[in-house]
Every structure is written in structure tokens, then in C-alpha cells.
Amino acid sequence: MSATIYDIAREAGVSIATVSRVFNNNENVSEKTRKKILAIAESMGYHPRAFAQGLARKRSRIITALVPVISNYFFMEVLGGIQDALFEYDYDLNIYNITSANDQFEQIEYVLKKGMADGYLFISLHLKEPQWKRLKRYQVPITLVDEYDTEFDSVSVDSIEGAYTATRHFVQKGFCRIAMISAYPNAKPSKDRLLGYKRALEDAGRMVDNDLIVTGDDLDRDGFTEKAGYQAMNKLIHMENPPEACFCSSDIQAVGAMKAQNDTQVVVPLISFDDIQIAHYLGLSTMKQPMYEMGKLATHKLIERISDPEKVVSHTVFSPELVLRSTLKSEKVRSTS
Amino acid sequence: MSATIYDIAREAGVSIATVSRVFNNNENVSEKTRKKILAIAESMGYHPRAFAQGLARKRSRIITALVPVISNYFFMEVLGGIQDALFEYDYDLNIYNITSANDQFEQIEYVLKKGMADGYLFISLHLKEPQWKRLKRYQVPITLVDEYDTEFDSVSVDSIEGAYTATRHFVQKGFCRIAMISAYPNAKPSKDRLLGYKRALEDAGRMVDNDLIVTGDDLDRDGFTEKAGYQAMNKLIHMENPPEACFCSSDIQAVGAMKAQNDTQVVVPLISFDDIQIAHYLGLSTMKQPMYEMGKLATHKLIERISDPEKVVSHTVFSPELVLRSTLKSEKVRSTS
DNA sequence: CTGAAAGCGCTTACAG
DNA sequence: CTGAAAGCGCTTACAG
Numbered sequence: 001m002s003a004t005i006y007d008i009a010r011e012a013g014v015s016i017a018t019v020s021r022v023f024n025n026n027e028n029v030s031e032k033t034r035k036k037i038l039a040i041a042e043s044m045g046y047h048p049r050a051f052a053q054g055l056a057r058k059r060s061r062i063i064t065a066l067v068p069v070i071s072n073y074f075f076m077e078v079l080g081g082i083q084d085a086l087f088e089y090d091y092d093l094n095i096y097n098i099t100s101a102n103d104q105f106e107q108i109e110y111v112l113k114k115g116m117a118d119g120y121l122f123i124s125l126h127l128k129e130p131q132w133k134r135l136k137r138y139q140v141p142i143t144l145v146d147e148y149d150t151e152f153d154s155v156s157v158d159s160i161e162g163a164y165t166a167t168r169h170f171v172q173k174g175f176c177r178i179a180m181i182s183a184y185p186n187a188k189p190s191k192d193r194l195l196g197y198k199r200a201l202e203d204a205g206r207m208v209d210n211d212l213i214v215t216g217d218d219l220d221r222d223g224f225t226e227k228a229g230y231q232a233m234n235k236l237i238h239m240e241n242p243p244e245a246c247f248c249s250s251d252i253q254a255v256g257a258m259k260a261q262n263d264t265q266v267v268v269p270l271i272s273f274d275d276i277q278i279a280h281y282l283g284l285s286t287m288k289q290p291m292y293e294m295g296k297l298a299t300h301k302l303i304e305r306i307s308d309p310e311k312v313v314s315h316t317v318f319s320p321e322l323v324l325r326s327t328l329k330s331e332k333v334r335s336t337s
Numbered sequence: 338m339s340a341t342i343y344d345i346a347r348e349a350g351v352s353i354a355t356v357s358r359v360f361n362n363n364e365n366v367s368e369k370t371r372k373k374i375l376a377i378a379e380s381m382g383y384h385p386r387a388f389a390q391g392l393a394r395k396r397s398r399i400i401t402a403l404v405p406v407i408s409n410y411f412f413m414e415v416l417g418g419i420q421d422a423l424f425e426y427d428y429d430l431n432i433y434n435i436t437s438a439n440d441q442f443e444q445i446e447y448v449l450k451k452g453m454a455d456g457y458l459f460i461s462l463h464l465k466e467p468q469w470k471r472l473k474r475y476q477v478p479i480t481l482v483d484e485y486d487t488e489f490d491s492v493s494v495d496s497i498e499g500a501y502t503a504t505r506h507f508v509q510k511g512f513c514r515i516a517m518i519s520a521y522p523n524a525k526p527s528k529d530r531l532l533g534y535k536r537a538l539e540d541a542g543r544m545v546d547n548d549l550i551v552t553g554d555d556l557d558r559d560g561f562t563e564k565a566g567y568q569a570m571n572k573l574i575h576m577e578n579p580p581e582a583c584f585c586s587s588d589i590q591a592v593g594a595m596k597a598q599n600d601t602q603v604v605v606p607l608i609s610f611d612d613i614q615i616a617h618y619l620g621l622s623t624m625k626q627p628m629y630e631m632g633k634l635a636t637h638k639l640i641e642r643i644s645d646p647e648k649v650v651s652h653t654v655f656s657p658e659l660v661l662r663s664t665l666k667s668e669k670v671r672s673t674s
Numbered sequence: 675c676t677g678a679a680a681g682c683g684c685t686t687a688c689a690g
Numbered sequence: 691c692t693g694a695a696a697g698c699g700c701t702t703a704c705a706g
Contacts, residue, residue, distance in 0.1 A: 002452070002475070004699055015677045020701060028675055045474070047450030051397070052699035054388035055682045076413065083434055095432040097420055113384030115339070137382065138339070226618045259618040278615065281563045281596045341683055352693045357685060365691055389683035392698045 003044040011040050023048050054116075063302065064094045064117035066108060068124055069221055073252055073276040074291060075123055078145060081295025082121065089303055091118075098125060100222070105131050112138045119302045121145060122152075126187035141309065143302040145294055147188060148315065153305055155298040155316045159189045159273075162287040162320035163196025163247060164203075166271040169322060170245040171204040175269070179212040179243035181232040181253055183223035190222065193249050193273065212236075212243055216253070229253025233260035236268065248272040251279045251286055258282070258327070270327040273320070283326035290318050340381040348377045360385050391453075400639065401431045401454035403445060405461055406558055410589055410613040411628060412460055415482060418632025419458065426640055428455075435462060437559070442468050449475045456639045458482060459489075463524035478646065480639040482631055484525060485652065490642055492635040492653045496526045496610075499624040499657035500533025500584060501540075503608040506659060507582040508541045512606070516549040516580035518569040518590055520560035527559065530586050530610065549573075549580055553590070566590025570597035573605065585609040588616045588623055595619070595664070607664040610657070620663035627655050 009016045014033060021029050022037045029037075041047075054060040063086060067075050079095075086093050094117060098107050105127065112120065112135070119141035127135075132149045135142065144154035163180075170178045180197045183190045198208045214235045216228025229248065236243055237260060246268050248254045254272035261267055272279075275288035297316060305311055346353040351370060358366050359374045366374075378384075391397040400423060404412050416432075423430050431454060435444050442464065449457065449472070456478035464472075469486045472479065481491035500517075507515045515538065522528045535545045551572045553565025566585065573580055574597060583605050585591045591609035598604055609616075612625035634653060642648055 002450075006699080016700080017677060017679095017702080018675085020699095021676090024701075030675060033675085045450065047447070047452075049392075049699055050451040050453045051388045051391035052682090053701075055386075055392050055684085056699075056701040058682065058701095060388070072413075076409075093432075093434070095430075097430065110384065113339075113382065114387040115384075116387045226615060230618065255615055255618045259620070262620070278563060278592055281567065281592045282619070283596070283599070343683080353684080354686080354693060354695095355691085357683095358692090361685075367691060370691085386683055389698090390685075392700085393683075393685040395685095395698065 003041075003046040005046075005048070008037065008040050008044060008046050011044070012037050020048075059118055060116060061090060062092045062094055062117045063119050063121060063299070064096055064111065065121040065123055066096050066098050066111060066125060068098050068100055068104075072124075072221070072224070073278075074146070074250075074274055074289075077276060077291035078123060078295035078298075081292040081297070082299045083295075084292075085296040085299035085303075091303070108135070109138075112140060115140075119143070119306045121298055121302060122147065124187075124189075126189075139309075141302055141305040143298045143305065145298045148317075151313065153298075153301045153314050155294045155301065155318075156189075157289045157294070157318045157320050159192035159320075160196040160199070162273060162289075163193040164200040165196075165320070165322055166247045166273070166287050167197045167200035168204065169271065170247070170269070171200065171206070173245075175245040177209070177212060177241070177243040177245075178206075179214065179236050179246040179268075181229055181236070181246060181248040181257060182213055182215050183228070183249045183253070184215060184219065186222055190249060193247075197247055211239070216256075224250050224252060226252055226256035226259075229256030230260050231256070233257035233268070234264075237261070237264050237266045242266065243268060245269045246271075250274050251276045251284055254279075254284050254286070254327070255282065258284075271322070272327075275323055279323075280325070285325045285327045286323055287320035288323045289320055294318065340378075340383040342383075342385070345374065345377050345381060345383050348381070349374050357385075396455055397453060398427060399429045399431055399454045400456050400458060400636070401433055401448065402458040402460055403433050403435050403448060403462060405435050405437055405441075409461075409558070409561075410615075411483070411587075411611055411626075414613060414628035415460055415632035415635075418629040418634070419636045420632075421629075422633045422636035422640075428640070445472070446475075449477060452477075456480070456643045458635055458639060459484065461524075461526075463526075476646075478639055478642040480635045480642065482635045485654075488650065490635075490638045490651050492631045492638065492655075493526075494626045494631070494655045494657050496529035496657075497533040497536070499610060499626075500530040501537040502533075502657070502659055503584045503610070503624050504534045504537035505541070506608065507584065507606070508537065508543070510582075512582040514546070514549060514578070514580040514582075515543075516551065516573050516583040516605075518566055518573070518583060518585040518594060519550055519552050520565070520586045520590070521552060521556065523559055527586060530584075534584055548576070553593075561587050561589060563589055563593035563596075566593030567597050568593070570594035570605070571601075574598070574601050574603045579603065580605060582606045583608075587611050588613045588621055591616075591621050591623070591664070592619065595621075608659070609664075612660055616660075617662070622662045622664045623660055624657035625660045626657050631655065 005016045005019050009019045122144045124146040144152050148154050185191045214232045216231035218227045251272045251274040272286045275286045342353045342356045346356045459481045461483040479489050481489050485491050517534045520527045551569045553568035555564045588609045588611040609623045612623045
């Protein structure tokens, strides 16, 4: 195997403690020995083994992000913020994929038990109340992104408000039959978007027509896929009395919905949710989430929590912002959708 | 801290060796003690600490993927294959982001030196010949994806062929001025696509017009962005004599290019490269790369290499496949782009 | 400024 | 089937 601290200590004629000090930037090493050691280390291609350090220090300087679907546009953008924040501190990032299988919670516990990281970022992971409680027992720093629980630091967006704003916009524009393409409302964000949609209609004195709330048949990723959006929009388009406008749970579903519109040449003004990178290029009107900021802030919170476990729990809830693009203007949609 | 092997050994009245055996599925433990230990471990929430295991075993059962830009559609799809392959074996996946800064190579060496993983997957990492040579010294299993070097196992796609096929298709359709939206040709795939494009024109007896080869001004991700594609297409559209068709280095650039077309209502038939998920929904004609398969195969190769370091180096080169969609048919483009 | 030594939590021959 | 003991490669008081 490659060189260890012993090899380089022997070569330099010092003890392993001194070598260790050099690599830990400990000041109590003479400049002369420091240089000598560094030179030898370089020549032998030496670098402290992460495992040995982790074991001895009981700290790893690793942050682990747990995410349900890595290949997900929302996560990708959050990740950008996480990485930039981590860059400031000297932490490494590990990413674990948590599948949405039945043993999801066990997968999470498994990762925590392995104790590889100093702190954990839970991205879009939606557990039940007793499960959050149970995680608390691990006494390990955890920050939630895109989810809320009283026990943990969190960064999220107000989905109720976002859905409300989008729907109200349609109401104010004078649209009557306003539909919603929903994801499967297992998790809080989905539920909240449904809630915000309904509330906006009710506050406007409208009846909520459940036939106008549709979901794709594809269950993958709880329906947050192009395919599910495509299926859902097709259902709407083929109703006897199609809707005049539609709020859509996510941009990625809107991409599918636009294809359905394009295939049939039926235009339904759309406002979706997220504002992922391509939204601008596709002309999607959407409720913008500050995904990058969310990732960054969550990481800062986590680092703080690591250094001060007793800190009072903090929650940040961003307000999504309506970004209007061509999917709203019927005349442009024809050439855009 | 949480329970260790000592705690549960004491509680069970056995030695730590026995506890260890249980967690390593060693057969030499009586069913009775096994059950007892498992029960106690469960009640104490015990699980072997990854660092301690890694140190003692000198194997971590971790695979690390190094990628230049995590938030990249190509990578996301490759990742799907990696995860599915890893699921079969009992390996965990770590992901490291390698920024494209000047110290890129140092970043890579840093990750390798930490020695956290049993093997490394290099995704879309393009180094220089001497750098590959130098990595060889680490004597650690490495598999390349989207890159080729004689020294390492690799899985890639024939970019020359793909670009050739796309361009030839335009030639055969009778298009005359065929442009190319290129990325910055620092890396092999970009260079090869440029090469394939030129070769197809030459083989058809056409002159290569360098004015028709454009790149966006945005340098981010070597020009593999929506923005760069948008800029590039705008340049083409505003030429005195705009092209009649265009081959584009990647789908993501094509997304930007389509927006430029839509903004100006100028239609230029397009064939891009990759076939990322949204390509189908956007109606992008493209040279399909089997990204998922590539991730899966690369992972299999890596696992094999780990178990047999002496295995002969193997290279797999896939042929990209032309997928025709509406960006090619001018009449449909108008409603799609 | 430097070294000897204990300890981090496991695994793994070896012996029985 | 089980235990005692050495070892994995570091860090960190403690003593000088």
C-alpha cells in the first residue's frame, strides 16, 4: 500500500506525532522540520488516510446529503448552493441516494448509524412524525431542506402560499375553470400546493371542482416527472369541458404538460412551480423557489449546528415568487409550448 | 456517543470478536448467540462504524464518483445506471465534485490520496496524457466514463461517429449550409464531435466553412449550457447568410438554441447530442447516448477490477443512435421550438 | 518544539 | 463455536 505516517516519520527521523502535527497545521513545529516533512510526504505521495483520521478524531469533516432521487432537477440546483457553502468551510460532501422503497426509513437509519459524517442534509425527504422523533435519538446534526419539522433546523418554501399566488393570478386574470396538475400528495409540499390551490379558489368564492385536480398515472417519483405531467394534461385536454388555465405542481411536470398541449394543439395557460434552469429557456411561467439559496443556507445552518449542538432550532421559509413567461400568454404559447 | 462493539459484547456476555462475527455474517456463530447479539444491538441502535471498519479491513465497500459538474443532465442519467449497478453489490456510493479550476488535477489527487473508496468512477473528466500516467501510480481501480485512455477501463460513446451521422443526415436531406454549435473543444468529446462534423462534410465533397462553426460566449461548463447554445444560435441566425441546418454538441445547448429560434421566429433544423430525459418532451432530434447503460457498465467494470486488479484493461465504445423528432421537420418546429 | 503512549472501534488470523 | 491479542493509521493530552 501507499505510505503511512510511520514511513514518513522514519524517513524524516522524527516521531509520528510530529508528522501528524504538520498535517494538522499545528503551530508547534519548527519551520525546518515542517518543510522537511512536507517534502518527504510529497515525494512519497503521502496524505493522511481519511478513515484513520475519522476514527482518531471522532470527526470526519464530511457532510452527507441524503436525497430520494439524485437525478432530479430540484436537487441539482440545491446542490449547487450546498457545494458553494461547503467550499468556504473545509468540509467534504458525500451524497447518498435514498430510494422510495418501503424500507426508506431503514435506509436513512443505516446511513446515520454508520456515523460517517459530522452532519446530515435531508433533501426532500418526507417522513412521518414518529419517524422524525426517532431520528432525534441519534443526536446527530440534521438540517432539513424542502421539509419542515419542529425538531430540526429547516429551510423550505411556502408551498401553500406559492400555489395560492399562482391560482389567484389566474382568478384575477378572469379565468374560470382553473385546473391543477398535482403530484401524489404523500408529502408535505404536494399537500400544501393542493391546499394553496383550493384555498385561493375558495377565497375567490369559487367552488373547488375535484374533477379538475388531476394526476398522472405514472407513480415514479411521486408523479414529479415529465411523463406524469404529460398524462395529466392529456386527461385535462380530453375532458368534455376542458379547463381554461392550469396550475402545475412542478416545472418538470409542466414540460410534459406542454408536450401534451403541443401534440393536441390545445393551449391551456400554465403556471408551474420551481423555476429550474430550463424554465427560462422553455418560457415556463412558474413560482420560483430560491433553490440555490436554500442549499446554501441549509448548509450554513448545519455547520453552525455542528459547532453548537445546543443552538436553538431555526426555520427559514421562503416565499416563492411568480415569474411570468410565455406559458401564460395564449398567443405566444402556440409557438412555444 | 452511541454504542460500540464493546457495549454490546458486555451486555451479551461475549467477546467483541463474536459480536464482530455476527455483523460480518460469519457462519461460525451459534444461532442462539447470534440472535441474542442482534437483539441487543437492535435495542441499543448499534451499527458498526464505517471508519473503524474501513481502517481494520483496509477496504471500505465505497465507490467514489468524481464528476466535474454534478448539476449536469448527462451525469444525472449516468448516475442512474451507477446506482442500479451498485445496488446489486453491497457498495455505497460517494460523489465528489471536481471543479474545473486550475487545480483540478490536485483535487483529483486529493480524493485518491484520502483513500476512502475501493474504486473510482471518473465521469466526464478530461485530463492530459501525463496526468493519466501519473494517476496510474496510485494503483487504485479507476474506470473512465465519457473519456478514453489506454491505461484505464473505460466506457464511452463514439463522438466522431455520432457527429458524422448527424451531419451526414443533413447532407442526405439536401441541406447545403450546415452549421455546428460547438462546445469549447478542450476535451475529447468536444473535439471529436467537431471532427466528425468536418469529416462528414468533407466525405460529401463539401467545404468546411469555419464561420458556420460557432460557440457561445459563456464559458461556463465549457459551453455545455443552455445559455451558450442560445448565444451560438443567435450568432447563426444573425449572419448575413444563415445556415439551413445545424448540428449541436449537446441537448442542453439545443434547448437554448430553440429559444433563440423561437425568439426570432427563425427556424433552423437541429440535431443535437445526448438524448437526455427532456429531449423526448421537447421534440429534440438527437444522437442518443446510452447514458444509463454507460453508468451501469462502468460500475460493473470497476467492481471487476477491484476484485481482480490484474485483469486486462477493457474499453467499451457505444455507437450513438440518431433519434428523429420534430426539430428536424421545419413545419413542426414552428410549433415546438 | 518534540516524543512516548494510549486510544479511536473495528477485523482477523491463531489457538482452543 | 468462541476468545485473546495484534493491528489498521491516525490524534492528542501529557511530559519534557
